[in-house]
Amino acid sequence: MNATRFLSRFGAFLLTLALVDLLGPKLMPASDLTNGPVENYRLPDNQETGFLQSLIDRQRVDQGQPQVTFLGSSPTYGVTIQNPAHTYAASFSAYFKRSRPQSSVYNFAAKGFLAADLNSIMRATIAQTDAYVIQLNYHTFSPKLLASTPIRHPDLPERLGTSITLEEAKLIGTRPTPLFNWNAAIRQQLRAHWWFYRERERLALQFLGQSPERWLYDRFFPQAKAEATQTAQTNTDTSVEQAPETKPFYELKNAQQVSIVKRYAENTTYELTDDNIEWRFVKQMLKQLKAQNKPAVFFIAPINADALRFYEVMDWKQYQHNVAKLRQSIEAEGFGFIDINLSQPLPEDLFADISHTLDEGGKTFGPLLYRLSSPYWEKTLK
Secondary structure, eight states: OOHHHHHHHHHHHHHHHHHHHHHHHHHSOOOTTTSSOGGGOOOOTTOHHHHHHHHHHHHHHOOOSSEEEEEOSHHHHTTTOSSGGGSHHHHHHHHHHHHOTTOEEEEOOOTTOOHHHHHHHHHHHTTTOSEEEEEEOSGGGOHHHHHHOSOSOTTHHHHHTOOOOHHHHHHHTSOOOOSSOHHHHHHHHHHHHOHHHHTHHHHHHHHHSSOHHHHHHHHHOHHHHHHHHHHHHHOOOTTSOOOOOSSOGGGSOHHHHHHHHHHHHTTSOOOOOTTOHHHHHHHHHHHHHHHHTOOEEEEEOOOOHHHHHHTTOOOHHHHHHHHHHHHHHHHHTTOEEEOOTTTSOOOGGGBSSSSOBOHHHHHHHHHHHHHHHHHHHHHHOO
C-alpha cells in the first residue's frame, strides 16, 4: 500500500469517527439508564461488568443528595425478580426518598459478585457516594467455594481503572496495579471526550445482543459455545450461580427442592476465620469506608430458613456464631449490620430457591431493610 492510499484511508477513518460522534448522540435512542428513575435501573443481564462504567459515569454527574450505592450479588440484583422496581434497592429507595426526596439510589449488584469484586466497585464509586448498603452472602464465606473462586471477575480492577495491592493480588491470583497506571488514565480521558468509546457497550448490546468479543467467539467457535452451555446446564457446583426458576420454591418438584437445598448446604458448614478470603476483602471495604468517612450498612442476604429447617441441613448454631463475628467486627468500626434470618426470616413463599426472592420478596424486604437501617441513617446522614 503506497503512502497516498494509506493517508486517504486513514483520513476516511478519522472522518467516519468524527461523523459518528457528531450524529450518534442525535440518532441513538436514549438508554434505559437515562430514562426513568435510576432506582429502577439494573445492569443488563449477562452484560453487567461491561456496563458498570456507564453506571459510574451516570452517578458522577448526578446531583442527588445523598447518593446511596447498593453493592451485592444476585439476590440484590434480583435474578428472580421480574420487575426492576421490586429489587431490594428500588423497594428500599421508595421509603428512603420519602424523607430525602433529592436522594438517588444506585444498584451496582450483579450475579456472582464476591467481596473482592465489591471491593473494586467501591474504589470506583466511593468519591461520589455518600452512603453504602452492602449485601453479603452467608454461603460465599465458605472456604470450599473460595478455594476455586476468590474473585468472580479478575479483570474488574483493570476494567474500572482501580488499584489492586500486592496483598490483594496474591489472594486472587492476579498481578498488582503498576506504579504508573497509564491505561486507567487513558480510558478515563477517552470516556470523557469520545462518545463512541463511552457508548460502545450499549451500541454492541443494541446491534449484536452481546459484547463484540462474545459475538465473534460464538460465531467462529460454535462447538466451544455448545460445550460451555452443556457444562453450565450440568454443573452443580455452587461456586457458579445457577439461574433459578421464577416461581415459589414450594411449587417445585420434591427432587428439585432436595437438589437446591443440598447444593446450598455444601457451602454452609465452616468456621469463619481471620484468613478467610471473603472476610479479608470485607475488611478491605471497611478500611476504605473509614478512610473516606462514609456511612454504610451491611446486611446478610435473606435466605429460605423455612426450607433449610424442613430439610434439616443447616447448622444454625454455627450460623449464629459466624454471623456474630461479622456483626461484632462491622459494628465495632461504626457501621450498621442487619441479619433477619434468625430473628424474622422471610416466609418460604417469597423465595424461588434458598437465597433468591421473587417480586413479592423484594417488595417485602426492601421496606424492612429501610426500617431496620433507619436509626443508623438518622445518626449518620444529615
